[in-house]
Amino acid sequence: MHVSTTKSLYARWRTLPVGKVKLTGGFWFEKQAINRRVSLRHGYRMLVQSGNLNNLRLAVGAGEGAYRGPVFMDSDVYKWLEAASLDLANDRDPELEALVDEVIALVAAAQQPDGYINSYYQVNKKPEDRWTNLDHDHELYCAGHLFEAAVAHHRATGKRELLDVACRFADCIDGIFGPGKRDGAPGHPEIELALVELYRESGEQRYLNLAIFFIDARGKGRMRGYGRWGAAYHQDHVPVREALEVVGHAVRQLYLTAGVADAYLETGEQALMDALLRLWHDATARKMHLTGGYGARHEGEAFGHAYELPSDECYCETCAAIAAMMWNWRMLLATGDPRYADTLERSLYNGFLSGVSLDGQRYFYVNPLQSRGGIARPEWYGCACCPPNVMRQIALVGNYMATTDETGIQVHQYASATIEAAVGDERVVLQMDTRYPWEGHVRVTVAETRSGEWTLAFRVPGWCNHAALWLNGDIIAGGASDGNYVTLTRAWQPGDVVELDLEMHPRLTAPNPRVDAIRGSLAIERGPLVYCLEEEDQEAGVDLLDVRLLPDAELEAEWRDDLLGGVVTVSAEGYVADVQDWETALYRPVPVLETIARPVKLLAVPYYAWANRTPGTMRVWIPQARP
Ligand code: ZN
Numbered sequence: 001m002h003v004s005t006t007k008s009l010y011a012r013w014r015t016l017p018v019g020k021v022k023l024t025g026g027f028w029f030e031k032q033a034i035n036r037r038v039s040l041r042h043g044y045r046m047l048v049q050s051g052n053l054n055n056l057r058l059a060v061g062a063g064e065g066a067y068r069g070p071v072f073m074d075s076d077v078y079k080w081l082e083a084a085s086l087d088l089a090n091d092r093d094p095e096l097e098a099l100v101d102e103v104i105a106l107v108a109a110a111q112q113p114d115g116y117i118n119s120y121y122q123v124n125k126k127p128e129d130r131w132t133n134l135d136h137d138h139e140l141y142c143a144g145h146l147f148e149a150a151v152a153h154h155r156a157t158g159k160r161e162l163l164d165v166a167c168r169f170a171d172c173i174d175g176i177f178g179p180g181k182r183d184g185a186p187g188h189p190e191i192e193l194a195l196v197e198l199y200r201e202s203g204e205q206r207y208l209n210l211a212i213f214f215i216d217a218r219g220k221g222r223m224r225g226y227g228r229w230g231a232a233y234h235q236d237h238v239p240v241r242e243a244l245e246v247v248g249h250a251v252r253q254l255y256l257t258a259g260v261a262d263a264y265l266e267t268g269e270q271a272l273m274d275a276l277l278r279l280w281h282d283a284t285a286r287k288m289h290l291t292g293g294y295g296a297r298h299e300g301e302a303f304g305h306a307y308e309l310p311s312d313e314c315y316c317e318t319c320a321a322i323a324a325m326m327w328n329w330r331m332l333l334a335t336g337d338p339r340y341a342d343t344l345e346r347s348l349y350n351g352f353l354s355g356v357s358l359d360g361q362r363y364f365y366v367n368p369l370q371s372r373g374g375i376a377r378p379e380w381y382g383c384a385c386c387p388p389n390v391m392r393q394i395a396l397v398g399n400y401m402a403t404t405d406e407t408g409i410q411v412h413q414y415a416s417a418t419i420e421a422a423v424g425d426e427r428v429v430l431q432m433d434t435r436y437p438w439e440g441h442v443r444v445t446v447a448e449t450r451s452g453e454w455t456l457a458f459r460v461p462g463w464c465n466h467a468a469l470w471l472n473g474d475i476i477a478g479g480a481s482d483g484n485y486v487t488l489t490r491a492w493q494p495g496d497v498v499e500l501d502l503e504m505h506p507r508l509t510a511p512n513p514r515v516d517a518i519r520g521s522l523a524i525e526r527g528p529l530v531y532c533l534e535e536e537d538q539e540a541g542v543d544l545l546d547v548r549l550l551p552d553a554e555l556e557a558e559w560r561d562d563l564l565g566g567v568v569t570v571s572a573e574g575y576v577a578d579v580q581d582w583e584t585a586l587y588r589p590v591p592v593l594e595t596i597a598r599p600v601k602l603l604a605v606p607y608y609a610w611a612n613r614t615p616g617t618m619r620v621w622i623p624q625a626r627p
Contacts, residue, residue: 001082001326001392002152002399003262004200005333010268012336013403013410016421018155019089021398025416027437028397030565031353035394036087036096038360043080043388044099046380052077053103059110059122067123069382072138072188074119076384077103078145081162082152083391089156090395097157104153104162107146111165115172118142131176135187135223135234140214143169144191147198152392154201163201170198174210185217187234188252192259193326196266212263215240215272218256227300241271245282246303250295250315251385253303254283254323261330273334280331282306283324284343290509290523290620291354291530291607292347293367294320307514311370311621318355318364318386321347322393329400332412338484341412342462344400348413349437349528353608356390358565363387364611369620373535376615401432408455410485414442414502426450428492437527438559438568440464440502446492455489458500463527466503472496502527506555506570511621521621522549524570524604526557531570531604535616539600544617547602548575548625564609574602575625594626 002018005011023029047053052073057063067073084100087093111117118139121130131139150166153159173191176182195211198204219239226233226249233248235256246253257279264272286306288294293316296304301315325344332340354367362377365386380387401413404421409428411419414436420429429448434441444456460467469477469486477486488498506526511518524531533544553572560569578597582588602622610618 001148001396008265011265011333013333013405020420021401022418023398028415031394034360039391040084042361043391055119056106056110059119071120072142074142075145076388078149079388079392082149083388083395085153085156086395108165115168117169134184138188140186140191141188144194147194151197151201170207174206178213185214189256193262196262208266229300233300241275243275246279249301250303250320251323254320254327258327265334289316291351292321293351294324309515310517312368314368316351316367319389321351322389338459341459345528350530350607355386358612371618373617374615410457412459423454437529440504442500444498446496449492453489453491455487457485457487460484464502468501470499506557518621521623523620526570530607532607532610532618532620533602533604534610534618536613537603542600544619546577546579548577549622550625567606570604572602574600576600
């Protein structure tokens with residue numbers, strides 16, 4: 001998950017090492033503290049309870065009973081290891097590090113002499129069965145998560161043990177697959193991006209070559225697929241360079257594109273970038289939910305047709321939002337185009353963050369934009385890909401804040417944090433303070449600087465219509481500059497203060513009229529946050545099926561310390577439609593004129609915070625009243 005583009009030849013921007021962005025307060029600091037104190041501990045307990053660690057013990061020859069869970073149980077262990085390792089870079093908690101060391105020792109013990117590790121195959125199958133079901137058995141997928149965990153652990157702690165385990169397994173796989181060896185590609189992409197990262201960490205060119213081999217091996221129509229999709233379920237229906245649209249299982253598609261973007265960052269192959277641009281356009285202009293969630297259908301956990309974006313029966317797997325962020329981050333690093341940071345931010349604050357409860361110990365796999373009631377987050381899943389994925393994303397969130405290049409530092413996301421970066425190999429330290437995402441004011445103090453001129457760049461998010469910039473109290477730039485970076489170049493002095501003001505008002509958003517499911521509806525947004533109506537916050541007797549909004553509705557934002565851990569709510573003047581005539585009919589001949597029963601004040605809360613109280617009804621999209 002942590003990307004290092006410090007040596008990537010085709011990166012426009014360089015990432016910061018793990019631990020160099022330390023959150024110091026506010027929104028993400030609090031999320032990270034809950035992740036550390038609650039989620040990571042809870043995750044460890046769940047790995048014990050669900051049998052993941054016992055499966056590895058069985059592979060060692062110890063353990064109790066039989067293998068439990070789906071074939072990819074090891075990947076949950078690796079994702080947890082990666083999350084905990086990344087968090088050790090934020091705060092080296094000795095108790096957590098002891099758990100990490102214990103699990104790493106178990107993984108190392110489970111590794112076979114030839115480097116192979118997969119508890120499912122080691123416990124349930126014979127050695128000759130390995131690699132016989134690449135479509136569905138997730139051996140390469142689990143390997144990929146091991147590699148990511150190993151890279152994170154090495155970067156965060158400097159310890160090599162897990163990295164050595166990972167390299168031995170990568171060597172084992174490299175001995176089997178490749179040109180002149182065995183052909184084939186994993187049914188679930190993941191190893192591609194992980195091998196590129198393992199290459200970046202180890203310097204071993206064979207790992208990059210193997211990643212590209214797996215990318216090139218797709219698209220031969222060999223995979224059996226699932227349901228009506230056939231090979232497209234696995235993105236095996238067309239070679240990556242010829243792909244025109246995102247299809248099939250959404251997480252597989254988005255992990256694949258993230259891996260292809262990694263390959264581009266190292267090789268600069270234009271055909272890969274051309275394919276990525278086509279796929280990105282298809283994903284974001286036709287198949288993305290307002291929340292930055294992806295996947296329209298439960299069947300096949302899949303993308304639907306263009307503009308098939310139902311609010312209630314959509315899938316929007318938490319892992320798909322995470323995969324999309326991983327892809328957008330790589331696209332941003334490759335191109336410097338702020339629309340990727342905008343898209344990442346949309347998923348981060350909405351379709352991703354709804355995946356975890358405010359208390360950090362319950363999780364959503366599916367993230368609908370409308371609930372008819374009765375939906376609550378369980379504490380774990382039989383297929384538990386999402387919870388540890390949430391943990392690693394929250395542990396890493398600081399790394400999305402900033403990058404560097406030869407000329408200076410670019411700030412992409414806003415949070416109170418200390419940012420330590422090298423500009424031209426010389427140390428610069430920034431202290432950023434903000435109440436983002438609740439307020440659009442950001443204050444950056446240059447704490448340490450190098451000599452000579454360098455440039456500070458700030459992203460003006462696409463949602464912001466007016467941004468202003470001050471230097472040491474003097475206004476530098478003002479005016480409309482949405483969806484871009486504003487820059488300041490000078491010989492900075494310690495104590496220099498830059499203030500950025502991103503105008504943040506509640507706003508109404510309309511969907512593309514081709515989206516049948518939500519045509520004629522409006523959504524409330526404010527800053528990076530998508531809002532929703534929850535039954536619990538509405539006036540007595542208001543059924544969310546009957547509420548309406550006018551496009552010129554007055555919207556009012558209010559900070560509520562007492563609600564959902566502290567949120568800005570948005571209230572809107574709305575209406576309740578008169579549906580009395582409809583009590584006995586489902587259909588009626590036209591013309592039908594809708595009348596309003598009464599005006600009502602609607603209270604919206606951030607979508608990410610829904611389903612943390614009584615599981616009532618919820619909706620993001622609100623039908624427009626007919627004036
Ligand atoms: Zn998942």
